[in-house]
Amino acid sequence: MQPTLKQCSAFVLAALAAACAQADTAIVNANGYTLNAKGDLVQFAALAFDDGGKILAVGTNAEVAAKAPGARQVDLQGKTVLPGLIDAHGHVFGLGQMLTQLDLSATTSLQDALRAIGDYARANPGDGWLRGRGWNQENWKLGRFPTAADVDAVVSDRPVWFERVDGHAGWANSRALAAAGITDKTPDPAGGKIMRDAAGRATGVLVDAAKELVVKVLPAQTEAEGRKVLDRALAEMARVGLTGVHDAGLGVAEDRLYRAYADQGKLSARIYGMIGGTQGDFDVLAKNGPVKTYGKDMYALRAVKLYSDGALGSRGAALIAPYSDEPHSHGLLFHKTAQMDAMMKKAMARGYQVNVHAIGDAGNHQILDIYQKEVGATKSAAQRHRIEHAQVVTQADIVRFKTLGIIPSMQPTHATSDKNMAESRVGPERIKGAYAWRSFLHQGSRIACGSDFPVESPNPFFGIHAAVTRQDASGQPIAGWYPNQAMSLKEAFRCFTLDAAYAGHAENSLGSLEPGKWADFIVVDQDLFKVSPYDIYKTGVLQTWVGGKAVYQR
CATH class of the missing domain: 2.30.40.10 (Urease, subunit C, domain 1)
Incomplete structure (x- = not known):
C-alpha cells in the first residue's frame, strides 16, 4: 500500500x-x-x-x-546522514510530563526555584496539585535539602509536589504532606527515607520508597492526559534525532497507549518496553509472555525494570562502605537479597530480559550475585540481562559484568552532571570504578548508552559529547573529568546505535x-x-x- x-x-x-x-x-x-x-x-x-x-x-x-x-x-x-540514534534508557511519559509541568532543572538557587514556583502557581490558578520536576540542591549550593517551609512561603493554599532531577526524591509542601497523611511520627518505609530535622520533624523531602506515600494520593492521569503527554514526548524525541527508546518502566496504561499509537501509525519512535516490577501490572501484561515485536517493529515488551537502590545525589545509592561525606549512611538497598532474587527469577523464568537499576557498589554487587546464581539456573543467558546505570562499581565487579554476560546500560551525561558531587560522595578510591566506560570497553563489554531522560536531556548528541570529552557543555573541566575513562567517537557512536540495538535484541533490524x-x-x-x-x-x-x-x- x-x-x-x-x-x-x-x-x-x-x-x-x-x-x-x-x-x-x-x-x-x-x-x-x-x-x-x-x-x-x-x-x-x-x-x-x-x-x-x-x-x-x-x-x-x-x-x-x-x-x-x-x-x-x-x-x-x-548534508550529513546518520543512523537513527537509540536511547537505551529513558522515561518517555516522564519526559512528556516534564514538558507539560513545571521544569526546575535550570534553576540556580533555592530563591530562583521559589520564584519559578510562585510564577507557575499564579499562571495555573485553582486548588489542584501543582507538580513539576528537576530540582537539584547540589546545583543550588544550598548545603541541605529544601523544606516544606521553603515552598509554603510561596504556595501554601494547595498541595505541591516536585520530584528531584534524578526522580529518587520528592519535595512537598505542608498541604501535600497532610494529604498523604505524613506526620512527624510516620515511620520510614522499607527502601525509603522521610527526611527529618534535628528535632525529628518531617521536613518535606521524601527519598525513594517514601515518595510513594505522596504518589499514591496524586490524582490519576486520564487517558486524554496520557495522550497529551505521549504526544509531547514523541515530538521532542523526533526533534533531537531519537528513532528508538528503551522505556525504563511502564504499566498497563502505557502499554495500552503504545499499542494504540502503533495501530494508528502515530508512534514516531520505536519503543522497547520494560515492565515496571514483577507484581500487579506484570501479572497482567505477562499473561501471554514477552511481546518481541508489534506493529512492524514499532513496539516491543520483552523486558522488566527493577530497582536495587536509589541515587547518588540524594545519598540513596547503596554503598558497601559509608558515604565519604555522610559517614553514618550507606544509602538504601530497596530489597533484601532473597526478595530481589525472587523477583528477578520470576521474570527470567517467564522469558523476560531483566534490567535492574543499580547505582551504588553495594547495589551492583547484590544484583551481580543474583545473576551469578540465577542466569544459569533459569537458562536465560540469551535474554541479555542488564544492569541499568552501573554507576559506582568495584573493580572486581566490573570484571563480573563480562564473565556473567551482563550488559552495562550507562548514561554518559550522568558523569558530567554528577562530577560536582560524585567524588565527595564516594572519595578518591571508589571514584576509580565510577562512570568507568573505558574499563568496561577494555574488557569487551558492550555498553548500551542512554540518557535517563528526563533526569538528563534526551538529546543524544549531549551524550556522545560527554562520552568523548568527559566535559559538560561549558567545556568543564578543561582536561575532562577522569579523561582516562573516555570513549572514542566511534565507540560513543556505536553505543547509541548498534550496541543500544543489541541491548534491545534488535541489532539485525536497527542500529545501522x-x-x-x-x-x-x-x-x-x-x-x-x-x-x-x-x-x-x-x-x-x-x-x-x-x-x-x-x-x-x-
Missing part, C-alpha cells in the same frame, strides 16, 4: 510528495556514515528504501541507482544503515566525524526518518 501525500512530511515539498507516491525512494548526494556488521565505520553517498520502509541498498550514487532503478530521488546536497534493516536515519547540520569533539553537543537535527517516513523537519 502506498502512503498518501498527507502521510508524507511537508518538507522538501515537491521532491518528497513524489517520493512518497513512489514504491522506492533513494536519498542521494549525502555525506553518510554508518557502522557495518563488523563494527567498521563506513561512508556512503546514497541509500534506497522500499515502500515498506526497508533499506534496499547503501553505497555510492551509482551503486544505489543500479540496485534501485527508477527510485524517486531526494537530493540532500551534501544496511540492506534489509529499517530505514531509520537522521539528517544533521554538521559532520559529526569532522567537527571538533568539543562541538559535538552543538549538532542539530534537520530531519528524522523512521521506517522510510519523515517524522520531523526543522
